[in-house]
Amino acid sequence: MYLLIPAAGSGRRMDNEWLRQGKPQRNKLLLPLLGKPLLAWTLAAAKASQTVRWVGLIGQPSDWADLKEIVSSVGMTKMVHFIPGGATRQESVYNGLRGLPSIAERVLIHDGARSLATPALFDRCTAELQHCSGLVAAIPVKDTIKVVDSTTQMIRSTPDRRQLWAAQTPQGFEVERLLQCHERGHREGWEVTDDAALFERCGLPVKIVEGEETNLKVTTPIDLAIAEFVLRQRLGES
Numbered sequence: 001m002y003l004l005i006p007a008a009g010s011g012r013r014m015d016n017e018w019l020r021q022g023k024p025q026r027n028k029l030l031l032p033l034l035g036k037p038l039l040a041w042t043l044a045a046a047k048a049s050q051t052v053r054w055v056g057l058i059g060q061p062s063d064w065a066d067l068k069e070i071v072s073s074v075g076m077t078k079m080v081h082f083i084p085g086g087a088t089r090q091e092s093v094y095n096g097l098r099g100l101p102s103i104a105e106r107v108l109i110h111d112g113a114r115s116l117a118t119p120a121l122f123d124r125c126t127a128e129l130q131h132c133s134g135l136v137a138a139i140p141v142k143d144t145i146k147v148v149d150s151t152t153q154m155i156r157s158t159p160d161r162r163q164l165w166a167a168q169t170p171q172g173f174e175v176e177r178l179l180q181c182h183e184r185g186h187r188e189g190w191e192v193t194d195d196a197a198l199f200e201r202c203g204l205p206v207k208i209v210e211g212e213e214t215n216l217k218v219t220t221p222i223d224l225a226i227a228e229f230v231l232r233q234r235l236g237e238s
Contacts, residue, residue, distance in 0.1 A: 001051045001126040002104045003170075004096040007039060007059045007067065007112040008085025027063050029112045030070075031224065034231050038218055039067070041115035041231070043074045048119040051126040052108070055080045058096045093195060094182045100175060106130075107178070108170040109195055113218045116230055121212055122170060128209050129172040134199045137211035138165040168211040171195050177204060 007029050029039040046052045057080050059067050064082060071080045083099040085092040093109060100107060106129050110117065121137060128135050141164040147156045171194060181198040184190075192198050196206045214230050216223055 001049075001122075001129075002054045002056070002100055002107045002175075003046055003052045003122070004056045004058060004083075004093065004100075004107055004109045005039075005042060005046075005112045006085070006089055006092045006096070006109070007057055007063075008089075008092045027060070027066070028218070030063070030066055031218075033115060033218075033224065033227055034235075036073075037066075037070050038115045038227075039112050040070050040074055042110070042112050042117070043071065043076055043080070045115075045117050045119050046110075046122060047074060047076055047079070049122040049126075050119070051123050053079070054101070054104075056083050056096050056099055057081070057112075058083045058085045058092045058099075060085050088191075090182070090185070090192060090198075094179075094186070097175060097179050097182065104175050106172065107175050108172045110170040111217060114169055114215055115218060116212075116214045116216060116227055117168075117170070118212060118215075121215065125170045125172050125209055128207065132205070132207045133174045133177055134196065134204055134206040135172045135209050136194075136196045136206055137168040137170050137215070138208050139168065139211045139213060139215075140164070141166050165208055166211075167194060167196065168215050168217075169194075173199065 030037050033041060046055055057067060061084060071077055083096050086095050108122065108125055125135060125137055141161050144161060145159055145164055149156055173195060178195060181202045184202060185198050190201060199206050216226060218224055218227050
């Protein structure tokens with residue numbers, strides 16, 4: 001399976017964490033988690049997968065020296081290929097799709113900041129993608145969700161949470177169809193937060209694959225602390 005990892009964002013909500021450490025603001029995937037950069041944990045899970053054989057790391061050239069050092073430390077130099085990122089995640093993924101080998105028919109896309117994804121999740125998504133054109137790892141929503149008027153802050157409705165799932169990554173797609181969706185989105189000026197939304201807007205089906213409760217996206221310092229706790233539990237530390 002081919003895997004794209006967007007790693008081009010600065011992570012503005014993590015700026016305070018860099019400042020706390022007395023360092024210049026940088027790509028949040030370089031932040032340490034139990035002595036290793038966030039990205040190192042993501043790559044290690046991909047390396048341990050039984051199905052991932054090619055990884056496209058999408059980053060800004062200004063970060064490439066650091067990213068290459070991380071790739072080398074994980075022992076994935078021959079497996080990882082570097083692709084220039086764009087101004088947005090959407091642009092970066094499009095660049096990644098165009099950077100895939102021409103023989104790639106299907107691809108998984110996984111946010112570099114979801115550093116706790118397990119190898120089993122990558123393999124489960126790979127298996128499901130053989131039987132559908134698009135999928136998303138997701139978990140059922142536990143909390144009651146309220147739809148709120150952004151102007152008045154009044155509740156408009158309360159959707160049935162039995163029908164609600166929280167989207168994660170990996171997300172997987174047929175390469176040709178996803179490229180077509182990105183190209184249409186560019187023409188029509190669509191701005192979306194994930195690739196499944198592009199598929200949906202083009203009227204294409206997207207299947208849900210059971211995700212993992214611990215597959216959180218590290219976005220804030222609190223997320224970083226939770227990720228450290230989860231990893232310590234996995235490693236059998238107190």
